[in-house]
Amino acid sequence: MKSDDQPDPRQLAIFKRMTPHEKLALIGRLREDALALKLSWLRKCHPDENEQQLQRRLRAWQLYGRTDLD
Numbered sequence: 001m002k003s004d005d006q007p008d009p010r011q012l013a014i015f016k017r018m019t020p021h022e023k024l025a026l027i028g029r030l031r032e033d034a035l036a037l038k039l040s041w042l043r044k045c046h047p048d049e050n051e052q053q054l055q056r057r058l059r060a061w062q063l064y065g066r067t068d069l070d
């Protein structure tokens with residue numbers, strides 16, 4: 001984040017009105033979206049791998065921050 005970046009006041013107002021449950025639900029959706037995007041990228045990078053292998057790579061990325069399986 002650059003030092004001159006500031007959150008949009010409208011977005012902050014929305015977050016302040018959200019209940020804790022709504023905030024957790026939003027976080028869950030963002031996480032699922034991020035995982036879906038990563039899985040899509042893995043499919044593109046490893047087109048010959050099956051779903052199980054791709055899921056293993058995704059899990060390695062979640063746990064260790066890398067997608068290599070060696």
